[in-house]
Amino acid sequence: MLLKRLANDNKPELKLNSLQKKMITQVSSKLDENVYKYEDVECPVCDKKNKECIGQKDRYGFSYITKICNECGLIYTDPRMNQSSYNEFYNTEYRKLYNAKKTATNDFFYSQRRKGERIYKYLNENNLIKNKSSLILEIGCGAGGILDFFKEKGHKVKGTDLGQEYITYGVKEHGLDLEIGFLSDIKLEEKPDIIIYSHVIEHILDLNSELQMIKKSITKDTIVYIEVPGIKEIHKNYQSNILKYFQNAHTYHFTLETLTNVFSKNGFELICGNQFVQSTFKLTNGTASIKNDYEDVKAYIVRTEKRRLLYPFTVIGLKKYANLFVLKALDVSKLRPFARKIKTWLTKNKQH
Numbered sequence: 001m002l003l004k005r006l007a008n009d010n011k012p013e014l015k016l017n018s019l020q021k022k023m024i025t026q027v028s029s030k031l032d033e034n035v036y037k038y039e040d041v042e043c044p045v046c047d048k049k050n051k052e053c054i055g056q057k058d059r060y061g062f063s064y065i066t067k068i069c070n071e072c073g074l075i076y077t078d079p080r081m082n083q084s085s086y087n088e089f090y091n092t093e094y095r096k097l098y099n100a101k102k103t104a105t106n107d108f109f110y111s112q113r114r115k116g117e118r119i120y121k122y123l124n125e126n127n128l129i130k131n132k133s134s135l136i137l138e139i140g141c142g143a144g145g146i147l148d149f150f151k152e153k154g155h156k157v158k159g160t161d162l163g164q165e166y167i168t169y170g171v172k173e174h175g176l177d178l179e180i181g182f183l184s185d186i187k188l189e190e191k192p193d194i195i196i197y198s199h200v201i202e203h204i205l206d207l208n209s210e211l212q213m214i215k216k217s218i219t220k221d222t223i224v225y226i227e228v229p230g231i232k233e234i235h236k237n238y239q240s241n242i243l244k245y246f247q248n249a250h251t252y253h254f255t256l257e258t259l260t261n262v263f264s265k266n267g268f269e270l271i272c273g274n275q276f277v278q279s280t281f282k283l284t285n286g287t288a289s290i291k292n293d294y295e296d297v298k299a300y301i302v303r304t305e306k307r308r309l310l311y312p313f314t315v316i317g318l319k320k321y322a323n324l325f326v327l328k329a330l331d332v333s334k335l336r337p338f339a340r341k342i343k344t345w346l347t348k349n350k351q352h
C-alpha cells in the first residue's frame with residue numbers, strides 16, 4: 001500500500017454531525033447485511049491488469065480500496081458497490097452524508113448557482129458559447145442551480161439526477177425542467193449544444209458505456225463540459241490531505257491527463273482543460289493516443305503526503321487560514337450579544 005496512513009481503521013477524517021454519523025451506521029449495516037453489494041473493477045482504459053493499492057479507507061471511515069493503474073495512471077476504487085446499491089445510496093444516504101443536511105435547501109441551490117456562474121465564465125472565456133439561446137443539458141443536476149444560472153442568461157435548459165427530493169425541489173421551487181434518471185432515460189426533441197457533467201463522471205461506474213451514450217446523444221458541434229475534483233490539486237483544494245479527497249461515492253479519481261485518456265479511447269478530443277479539473281471535449285475522427293500519467297501521479301501523491309503537515313505554513317495554507325480568520329471575525333452572530341446589550345440599555349434609559 002502506497003500510503004500507510006490510509007490503513008483501514010474505520011476512523012473518519014472529517015468532523016461529522018449526528019445526521020452524518022447516523023448515515024454512516026445505516027450504510028455500514030447495509031454493507032454488513034449484503035443489502036449493498038460490492039463488485040470488482042478493472043481499468044476502463046487499459047486491457048492489462050497491473051495496479052497498485054494506494055489506500056484502504058475514505059474520509060468517512062468506510063472501507064474503500066483505491067488503486068492506480070500502472071499502464072495509464074488512472075486511480076479507481078476496487079472493489080466498489082454495484083449499480084443497484086449506488087442507486088439506493090444516492091436516493092437515501094448520499095446527500096445527507098455529503099451535505100450534512102436533511103433536505104434540499106436554498107443554500108445548496110445557491111451554491112450550485114455560483115458553480116453555474118463559474119462554468120458559464122469558463123465556457124465564455126474559451127469562446128465555447130456560440131449561441132445565447134442554445135440548449136444546455138446537465139446530467140446529475142441535483143436541485144438544478146447550475147442550470148438556473150444558464151436559464152437566466154437566456155438558454156434553454158434540461159436536467160436529470162437520481163435524487164428524487166432534489167429534483168422535486170428544483171421543479172417546484174424554481175420552475176426548472178428536471179427529471180429523475182440517467183442520460184439514457186432522457187427524451188429530447190433536439191440534441192444539446194452543451195452537455196454538462198459537473199462532479200458526476202467520478203461517480204459513474206461504467207465510463208465507456210456512458211461515453212458511448214453521450215456520443216449517441218450529441219452532434220459533432222456539441223461541447224461536452226466535464227468538471228471533476230482533480231487529484232493533482234489536492235494541495236490547493238483539500239489541504240494537501242488525500243484522505244479528505246477520498247469519499248465512497250467516487251469510483252474514479254482523475255488528472256486532466258487520465259480523464260483525457262478515457263475520452264480519447266471513446267472517440268473524443270480535448271478542446272481545453274486544467275488540473276482543477278475543468279475540461280471540454282468534442283467528437284473526433286482521429287485515433288486515440290493514451291498518455292501514461294502513472295509516474296507523475298504517483299510522485300505527486302507521495303510528495304503531497306510528505307508535505308501534508310507543512311500545509312498550514314504554505315502560501316495556500318496561510319491564505320486559507322487568514323480567510324477563515326477574517327470570516328470568523330466578521331461573523332455577525334458574534335455581534336448579537338453586544339446588539340442585545342445595547343438594545344437593553346436603550347430600553348432601560350428610555351424608561352427613565
Ligand SMILES: [Zn+2]
Nearest residue numbers: 043046069072
Ligand atoms: Zn489504465
